[in-house]
Amino acid sequence: MTVWFERERLASASIATSYESDLQERHAVILVGGSVEARARMAGELEGHALSVAGVPTAFDLFRSIATQDFAVAIVDQGLAERDGAALVADLRQASRMAIVLLCDAGDPDGRIKGYEAGADLCLVQPACPRELTAAVRSLASRRSSQTVAVSSVWICDLAHWNLAAPNGKTMRLTSKEKALVETLLAQPGETVRRSTILHALAYPENSFGNRALDALVRRLRRKAFEEAGQELPVQTVYGLGYLFSAPARML
DSSP: OHHHHHHHHHHHGGGTHHHHTTOOSOEEEEEESSOHHHHHHHHHHHHTTTEEEEEESSHHHHHHHHHHSOOSEEEEETTOSSSOHHHHHHHHHHHOOOEEEEEEETTOHHHHHHHHHHTOSEEEEESOOHHHHHHHHHHHHHHHTTOOOOOTTOEEEETTTTEEEOTTSOEEEOOHHHHHHHHHHHTSTTSOEEHHHHHHHHTOOSSHHHHHHHHHHHHHHHHHIIIIISSOOOEEEETTTEEEEOSOEEEO
């Protein structure tokens, strides 16, 4: 495979000059998932053709990255450890105007179909031909020109790793109670969650003691967000009813 890839890399160099006069800036590409070696190999190929490439291992890292930087194209490995590739494509399509390339396993046409249905611009069988991948990414990048919708207001909760990322990309580690609170609020995004529902999720008693404990938890989490993430936590008090998470957010 190494010999094949090197042969393809050398052959792809012949198409580079035809693009150089048309591309005045380095379009940003982000690689998601796959092994460290695979990301490094793809990055090396793409960076040789006036593309700026970043690589991240998880969906959580992806959304942290796009909160602070614009990318023209995302290349997503179907076999993410913590998330189905097609599901990530669907979330990414809602959060961004990036072009999306999904790398699928050979012999899995259903995976490619799911990718297209989720919103992928292109589904390629991996290992992808370097020349084809480079040409596809450059074409998609030129059309998209790093246009993304506003994702700067999106909070990301990584339930598997107990992390909450602010729109500025800074992350704070959640305690078990904080995680349960955020998860309960994000289960009803933009809606008021009644105190009784939150108390039940936290295993707090439905009495004055439980209510005081809930209010104290919210205060601590707000303070943590300001101190560790540098942003105000968008958890609003709805007096007499409960709390709501008022900003756009996504659970992973």
